Amino acid sequence: MTASPLAPAWLVHPDDANALAPAVWPASASRTADGAVEIAGVSLTSLAAEFGTPLYVVDEDELRARARAVRDAFRTAFADTDVAVYYAGKAFLCTTVARWVVEEGLRIDVASEGELAVALAAGVNPALLGHHGNNKGLAEIDRSVGVGVGAIVLDSVVEIDRVADAAERHGRVQAVRLRINSGVHASTHEYLATAREDQKFGIPLADAPAAVAAIRARPSLRFLGLHSHIGSQIFESSGFAEAARRLLELHAELRAGGEVPELNLGGGFGIAYTSADEVTPLGEIAAGIARAVTSECDRLGIPVPTVAIEPGRVVVGPSTVTVYEVGTTKDVLVEGEHVRRYVSVDGGMSDNVRPALYGADYTVRMANRVSDADPALVRVVGKHCESGDVVIRADYLPGDVTPGDLLAVPATGAYCWSLASNYNYLGRPAVVAVKDGAARVIVRRETEDDLLRRDAGVTR
Incomplete structure (x- = not known):
């Protein structure tokens, strides 16, 4: 099949809409025998089942390695003077990540x-x-x-x-x-x-x-x-x-x-x-x-x-992947002849406002399986009451993407969780760290009780 005329000029029609581009995904990203994406030896399917979606998944080794890479690159370049490298707390900060970057010399x-x-x-x-x-x-x-x-x-x-x-x-x-x-x-x-x-x-x-x-x-x-x-x-x-x-x-x-x-x-x-x-x-x-x-x-x-x-x-951006569950799909006829598939997920601008704020582009792949269906141009959108609630403006997914599938968006470690909101009273997602086949929560998911706790009018 050929590229959709609705696709932006930079977006190449993929030979394989299941492939994980190495430049965008954590180095540990791969697919298991059953087609699920895994990060650091942990399948995103199992993480979604245990921790729910939307979910931020951060590869500890990737983040640490990137911290060392920056440190070493500038120490090598400025071999005759001291160099101090500062991690950007505004990009993403929690106590666990703060300890990681300091341990790596930042x-x-x-x-x-x-x-x-x-x-x-x-x-x-x-x-x-x-x-x-x-x-x-x-x-x-x-x-x-x-x-x-x-x-x-x-x-x-x-x-x-x-x-x-x-x-x-x-x-x-x-x-x-x-x-x-x-x-x-x-x-x-x-x-x-x-x-x-x-x-x-x-x-x-x-x-x-x-x-x-x-x-x-x-x-x-x-x-x-x-x-x-x-x-x-x-x-x-x-x-x-x-x-x-x-x-x-x-x-x-x-x-x-x-x-x-x-x-x-x-x-x-x-x-x-x-x-x-x-x-x-x-x-x-x-x-x-x-x-x-x-x-x-x-x-x-x-x-x-x-x-x-x-x-x-x-340091932190490429270390993290966000996982969503598909809720609905619909084909929309554009200009009377071209089809764009809208894929709605259970998050959106409350967990990644950058597409709405900057027009930022991201990549998306199915995370729970692979498919040989022809690639379809999709726009991945959130569940918020805004037409600008877009997670992925344009990418290709297998044409049989369906409700219940999991989608993964890479490179979401920076300015996603830190800019997250409670718009429409959605709780902010959990952040789970993965390393050597194991996972642990480093920021827990917000609950309904969390959302109501600050409301002075709640009587119960």
Whole structure:
């Protein structure tokens, strides 16, 4: 059969609609003898039967291996200086995952008091935490300083005095970074580009010298260096290299007034959500950034500072698969002649809002069986009262997909559970970790009692 005329240009009609593309799925993903998808030796069919659906399934070994890969790539690229790699707590955070990434040599970024609380509950040394945010509350800052967070990223001039005052109250000298809006336009979705001039993060390069002077004027603060973040889901190193050049010019100027021990270049490296995504190997990205930093430092006649990196979704994103059960299917005639099959599942935008928020594309496969039926173009949709409640805008599944089948969507580890909601009063799904043929719950499913517990009008 040929591709559907309704399919987007990037979507290739598959020879086998059961195949699992290696670039998109965890390395341990395969099919059992009966056709079920398994992750880390555990079939998704058995997990759905035991834990219900929707269900997030995270491969512990995959996540750990990816954490090590980022760590090793940047340590190799920056062999002559120290490198600190920060896991993005906002992508997905629970106490178990916090422990995993720290055990693999990473630090953790937190962007709220709640994320800070999770990291502390996991037993993470506060010195390994970096605290982000464009509007940190006074109580949030006080708590962060009080517990001894390793670095606070100052996002505005207003925060200088707020953090300094908190540090004085606690009798501490708080290490801080200053977030700079470099003006580098990353090649990514508009909502994911975070260094353009007209947006909420950071301060302009031109305002930085005065801000650093204000930081240095407060004895309770220690200036670590500049911080940049140009966006996320980025596939090449040129944007990072340009941001590094711009920041290092300022870095060199600031050295005249005191120490500037480090440079934080952010991250946000891209992952494959579909077979159309061409991911640049981490080693190439790290090497490209390192060449730019080293070359610019040589030109400026300054030593290469300690480099901090925030890789983002690349650690957790590909480690996780979401499992759904099909409830209904219907064929819809489009433009009077072309058929699109709508496949409704028992989750949707409450467990993955990224397609609705960013127009993000994902891959889908049947998880409970294989089929030799001809591939059919499908749109996988959720059960919410929104026409925009789409999980998969376009992919091919075997044409005999039917109610009761299980579907699996890979690469859902980042910004799915963390953006999940209770829309239509659905409980948020459980998160199950798999390793060596065994499974365990690391975040339990929300129950009806959980949903009602905060309602002050409940009388029972």
